[in-house]
Amino acid sequence: MTETAQALVVEDDEKIRRVLRNLLEDDGFSVLESAGASAAMEIVKTTTLALVTLDIQLNGESGLDILRDIRKISRVPVIMVTGKDDVIDRVVGLEIGADDYITKPFHIREVLARVHAVLRRKRHEDRAEPPGVLSYLVDGLTVTPDRMEVIARDGRPCDVTTADLALFKIFLERPKRALSRDQLMDLIGGTEWSPLDRTVDNQVARLRKKIERNPSDPKLIKTVRGIGYMLAQDVVRRGSYGDHAKSA
Numbered sequence: 262m263t264e265t266a267q268a269l270v271v272e273d274d275e276k277i278r279r280v281l282r283n284l285l286e287d288d289g290f291s292v293l294e295s296a297g298a299s300a301a302m303e304i305v306k307t308t309t310l311a312l313v314t315l316d317i318q319l320n321g322e323s324g325l326d327i328l329r330d331i332r333k334i335s336r337v338p339v340i341m342v343t344g345k346d347d348v349i350d351r352v353v354g355l356e357i358g359a360d361d362y363i364t365k366p367f368h369i370r371e372v373l374a375r376v377h378a379v380l381r382r383k384r385h386e387d388r389a390e391p392p393g394v395l396s397y398l399v400d401g402l403t404v405t406p407d408r409m410e411v412i413a414r415d416g417r418p419c420d421v422t423t424a425d426l427a428l429f430k431i432f433l434e435r436p437k438r439a440l441s442r443d444q445l446m447d448l449i450g451g452t453e454w455s456p457l458d459r460t461v462d463n464q465v466a467r468l469r470k471k472i473e474r475n476p477s478d479p480k481l482i483k484t485v486r487g488i489g490y491m492l493a494q495d496v497v498r499r500g501s502y503g504d505h506a507k508s509a
Contacts, residue, residue: 268291269292269293269305270295271316273297274316284372285376298326305409311337312338313337315359317342324342328359338361340362355464356464358422398472399481399494401414421468422473428445436496439489440489459490481494
């Protein structure tokens with residue numbers, strides 16, 4: 262972590278805010294703080310940030326609403342800070358663009374592990390994307406991650422979330438390869454989960470509703486019994502260097 266990297270801690274509990282600030286400063290960040298939405302959004306708009314930690318339950322304000330506003334203007338990595346029982350909020354947070362979450366009470370080592378994992382994924386994504394526009398063509402759909410865009414078979418844009426695109430891209434980069442729920446959970450966000458956790462299944466179901474010709478009989482993202490899921494169609498990757506295309 263470089264000394265100039267800046268992080269924003271959005272937290273209305275002064276004690277927790279101080280703990281996170283000290284932790285991130287010890288890890289090499291320059292840390293900015295906010296206890297509410299307006300100050301947080303002003304910092305996001307005016308500062309180049311490497312990371313945001315965002316409490317999901319602020320005093321009188323919703324961290325999810327702040328996350329939605331952040332995602333309208335920035336792709337900065339955001340780690341939500343949630344309570345133990347905020348399962349639905351965690352799922353919604355991932356759907357609308359959170360990169361990961363930590364639960365209170367948290368352990369210092371867990372926070373650092375999640376911060377480093379999120380930043381590694383961000384660096385990998387930045388290196389993996391070639392300059393210009395990269396699109397995937399599959400089953401009549403055109404998917405352009407850089408534009409946060411999926412064009413449907415009738416030429417209209419699909420109403421997809423950041424989480425939808427992140428999950429779809431995982432499959433597009435690994436066509437005809439069965440992926441377990443463990444693998445998908447790691448690729449989605451690196452979060453710990455239990456066999457009873459339905460996060461992956463719920464995200465796949467939501468994605469199917471938006472991209473399948475018949476969501477009740479999916480032909481694009483198929484269930485692989487006893488393993489997980491697989492993108493079952495050929496994928497053409499169209500890069501930014503002329504009109505060439507190749508099967509993924």
